Amino acid sequence: MTDFAATKAMFHLPEGVLYLDGNSLGPLPKAAPARIQAMLTEEWGEMLITGWNRAGWMAQPMGLGDRVGKLIGAEPGHVVLGDTLSIKVYQALAAALALVPDRRVVLSDSGNFPSDLYMAEGLLGLLGPDYELRVVAPEDVADAITEDVAVLMLTEVDYGTGRLHDMAGLTRRAHAAGAVTVWDLAHSAGAIPVDLAGSGADFAVGCTYKYLNGGPGAPAFIYVAPRHAGHALPALSGWLGHAAPFDFHRKYRPGAGVERMRVGTPPILQLAALESALDIWDMADMGDVREKSLALCAHFIDAVEAACPMLTLASPRDGARRGSQVSFRFADGYAAMQALIDRGVIGDFRAPDIMRFGFTPLYIDEADVTAAAAIIADVMTNRLWDRPDYKVRAAVT
Amino acid sequence: MTDFAATKAMFHLPEGVLYLDGNSLGPLPKAAPARIQAMLTEEWGEMLITGWNRAGWMAQPMGLGDRVGKLIGAEPGHVVLGDTLSIKVYQALAAALALVPDRRVVLSDSGNFPSDLYMAEGLLGLLGPDYELRVVAPEDVADAITEDVAVLMLTEVDYGTGRLHDMAGLTRRAHAAGAVTVWDLAHSAGAIPVDLAGSGADFAVGCTYKYLNGGPGAPAFIYVAPRHAGHALPALSGWLGHAAPFDFHRKYRPGAGVERMRVGTPPILQLAALESALDIWDMADMGDVREKSLALCAHFIDAVEAACPMLTLASPRDGARRGSQVSFRFADGYAAMQALIDRGVIGDFRAPDIMRFGFTPLYIDEADVTAAAAIIADVMTNRLWDRPDYKVRAAVT
Numbered sequence: 001m002t003d004f005a006a007t008k009a010m011f012h013l014p015e016g017v018l019y020l021d022g023n024s025l026g027p028l029p030k031a032a033p034a035r036i037q038a039m040l041t042e043e044w045g046e047m048l049i050t051g052w053n054r055a056g057w058m059a060q061p062m063g064l065g066d067r068v069g070k071l072i073g074a075e076p077g078h079v080v081l082g083d084t085l086s087i088k089v090y091q092a093l094a095a096a097l098a099l100v101p102d103r104r105v106v107l108s109d110s111g112n113f114p115s116d117l118y119m120a121e122g123l124l125g126l127l128g129p130d131y132e133l134r135v136v137a138p139e140d141v142a143d144a145i146t147e148d149v150a151v152l153m154l155t156e157v158d159y160g161t162g163r164l165h166d167m168a169g170l171t172r173r174a175h176a177a178g179a180v181t182v183w184d185l186a187h188s189a190g191a192i193p194v195d196l197a198g199s200g201a202d203f204a205v206g207c208t209y210k211y212l213n214g215g216p217g218a219p220a221f222i223y224v225a226p227r228h229a230g231h232a233l234p235a236l237s238g239w240l241g242h243a244a245p246f247d248f249h250r251k252y253r254p255g256a257g258v259e260r261m262r263v264g265t266p267p268i269l270q271l272a273a274l275e276s277a278l279d280i281w282d283m284a285d286m287g288d289v290r291e292k293s294l295a296l297c298a299h300f301i302d303a304v305e306a307a308c309p310m311l312t313l314a315s316p317r318d319g320a321r322r323g324s325q326v327s328f329r330f331a332d333g334y335a336a337m338q339a340l341i342d343r344g345v346i347g348d349f350r351a352p353d354i355m356r357f358g359f360t361p362l363y364i365d366e367a368d369v370t371a372a373a374a375i376i377a378d379v380m381t382n383r384l385w386d387r388p389d390y391k392v393r394a395a396v397t
Numbered sequence: 398m399t400d401f402a403a404t405k406a407m408f409h410l411p412e413g414v415l416y417l418d419g420n421s422l423g424p425l426p427k428a429a430p431a432r433i434q435a436m437l438t439e440e441w442g443e444m445l446i447t448g449w450n451r452a453g454w455m456a457q458p459m460g461l462g463d464r465v466g467k468l469i470g471a472e473p474g475h476v477v478l479g480d481t482l483s484i485k486v487y488q489a490l491a492a493a494l495a496l497v498p499d500r501r502v503v504l505s506d507s508g509n510f511p512s513d514l515y516m517a518e519g520l521l522g523l524l525g526p527d528y529e530l531r532v533v534a535p536e537d538v539a540d541a542i543t544e545d546v547a548v549l550m551l552t553e554v555d556y557g558t559g560r561l562h563d564m565a566g567l568t569r570r571a572h573a574a575g576a577v578t579v580w581d582l583a584h585s586a587g588a589i590p591v592d593l594a595g596s597g598a599d600f601a602v603g604c605t606y607k608y609l610n611g612g613p614g615a616p617a618f619i620y621v622a623p624r625h626a627g628h629a630l631p632a633l634s635g636w637l638g639h640a641a642p643f644d645f646h647r648k649y650r651p652g653a654g655v656e657r658m659r660v661g662t663p664p665i666l667q668l669a670a671l672e673s674a675l676d677i678w679d680m681a682d683m684g685d686v687r688e689k690s691l692a693l694c695a696h697f698i699d700a701v702e703a704a705c706p707m708l709t710l711a712s713p714r715d716g717a718r719r720g721s722q723v724s725f726r727f728a729d730g731y732a733a734m735q736a737l738i739d740r741g742v743i744g745d746f747r748a749p750d751i752m753r754f755g756f757t758p759l760y761i762d763e764a765d766v767t768a769a770a771a772i773i774a775d776v777m778t779n780r781l782w783d784r785p786d787y788k789v790r791a792a793v794t
């Protein structure tokens with residue numbers, strides 16, 4: 001049984017803040033400053049260039065990748081860290097398309113994160129005018145998996161509403177139609193149990209700065225199913241994905257398995273921060289996290305709906321169809337969220353009208369949710385953002 | 398006049414080490430640990446998600462980009478930081494090719510860094526079989542700029558030999574032939590004066606962990622000439638390059654100028670380290686750096702050649718045709734370099750037979766060069782790596 005009081009004690013949470021935005025940027029693990037200090041002074045400072053081998057820097061994208069992989073049900077050795085999520089989307093989509101060379105359609109949905117769609121747009125633009133990015137409504141995805149679809153590219157948990165796709169079911173359907181799948185786990189990794197191996201997913205990508213708490217700009221990850229790992233090509237074929245990077249051959253030869261998805265020099269400071277966060281994850285069981293997340297979200301919905309009739313639930317009411325966030329629609333949502341932040345309840349706003357709150361059992365408990373709901377009730381019923389003495393203290397991104 | 402004793406005092410240099418590998422990874426600025434500690438505790442820890450605006454994280458890729466831009470003669474507002482050098486090569490090359498849509502040839506040379514060639518290979522693979530990566534010998538580049546060349550893609554300073562291309566001359570020649578240029582400044586930025594604006598370069602890219610001392614995995618940079626910045630397309634079209642990333646539109650619309658070359662979430666810890674390094678660069682004049690670099694290299698060549706007849710100079714003897722490194726060829730170079738590192742002289746080895754030494758006036762002075770040359774003479778004349786009691790202490794990457 002996960003000791004959530006113990007995990008909560010391992011994060012720095014500012015005085016007077018109720019942080020419901022761990023789905024955007026997780027908080028600082030208390031151990032991170034010392035870990036990074038040691039990396040700076042003992043590794044970079046003392047080892048200099050030899051740190052790449054002596055301190056194990058070069059191996060960290062695979063080593064820490066496996067620790068992320070455990071949280072998303074990946075087979076060992078099939079997750080690697082690096083770059084940003086958008087870059088990993090591009091690699092996964094390019095590799096997936098190459099596996100279905102006779103088809104030209106990428107199917108996605110309007111609930112996907114815009115950057116995933118932008119990256120697809122950029123890639124298909126290079127591939128030529130006969131390629132098509134087909135975007136349907138989330139509820140129409142299953143029926144839109146037709147025989148011309150090459151790749152089904154979806155974000156499992158909608159960043160705006162928290163709506164959860166059925167990864168295993170849609171993957172089965174895609175495979176039956178001869179398509180391969182790319183799953184974005186940005187709002188899944190560390191939020192809900194994910195079973196990449198069991199679901200049959202072909203490619204998956206995600207970031208580590210949200211629920212995984214790796215820090216601002218923490219690297220992304222990419223998963224390639226074992227059956228594809230030996231022949232999927234990375235498109236962004238950088239030297240650290242080469243079979244022998246330090247032989248400096250002039251021709252690219254892909255490395256073994258998922259390691260070919262590496263591109264350039266890994267960000268060692270960011271990886272040190274992520275390592276501190278993963279140490280906390282070692283104390284947690286994803287089943288326990290999900291159970292507590294569902295309880296916190298239900299409690300939050302009940303409390304907010306009881307006090308704030310002006311807010312409309314934008315997330316599925318059924319916890320089984322939702323990730324680990326709760327969103328409400330409100331026309332003045334941007335201003336209202338500023339006022340909430342001013343009162344110490346940090347959530348965020350997503351255009352056009354979504355007020356978004358993330359629930360992260362590692363460091364948020366029921367008392368926090370009760371306290372946050374009370375402040376939300378006060379701010380919303382008194383429309384604090386409309387008062388002449390109100391000043392926007394901070395802009396939320 | 399740059400005070401090099403003052404700049405040297407601002408770096409941590411380990412006891413007993415003569416560090417001639419700043420061309421691979423620069424040393425730790427003494428101010429970096431405190432700067433990063435403050436970023437962790439005061440920014441990430443206390444501001445959480447609001448740090449993106451309140452701490453200015455979101456603006457750093459452009460703000461610090463300008464500080465790098467000053468060192469390479471870029472117009473203000475035309476350099477942005479992010480990703481890795483390989484990713485930026487891909488973006489620059491894709492954007493450059495799109496400017497010359499009727500041609501299919503990318504011209505490069507065998508002195509280019511392999512990852513640049515790999516990235517080009519990956520990109521041209523997506524674009525189709527009529528695209529060609531044409532690789533010639535460095536001395537044949539000028540004559541190979543024929544009327545079918547779309548893009549001339551070169552690294553200004555050869556990573557192996559330090560041989561320096563004539564950026565302005567080759568760019569003029571490329572333009573006369575109707576081609577555009579992509580310059581990789583990995584071994585130029587902070588090593589030699591670069592005049593991007595004056596040379597007419599179209600695109601330039603580089604990394605910040607070598608001569609700029611930004612730390613392991615520090616982000617790359619990209620420059621787009623003002624005349625192209627408003628219509629060059631990034632290919633890797635991520636949300637932070639969008640004109641309005643937080644409007645979450647479904648269609649990509651490129652941001653203003655070089656900012657469209659941003660892709661995903663910037664690495665804030667790495668940027669904090671880079672900032673400490675750029676503070677030291679503010680104390681330096683590139684003309685002074687070049688003058689001292691030439692003197693150090695000349696002294697090193699004289700001292701090593703006088704004592705080590707078994708080493709063959711692989712770098713141009715004429716300083717005007719060389720960057721800020723000196724390389725020697727030696728058949729047992731790998732083992733010899735291990736022995737040197739064991740004795741505290743850190744250079745590196747590049748296959749097949751290059752022993753490489755970088756000269757970095759910010760923290761290396763004439764006494765260091767004299768001392769290093771004496772140790773090299775001892776190791777080489779006594780073939781220390783062949784002695785039975787010799788153990789390899791560290792592997793160089």
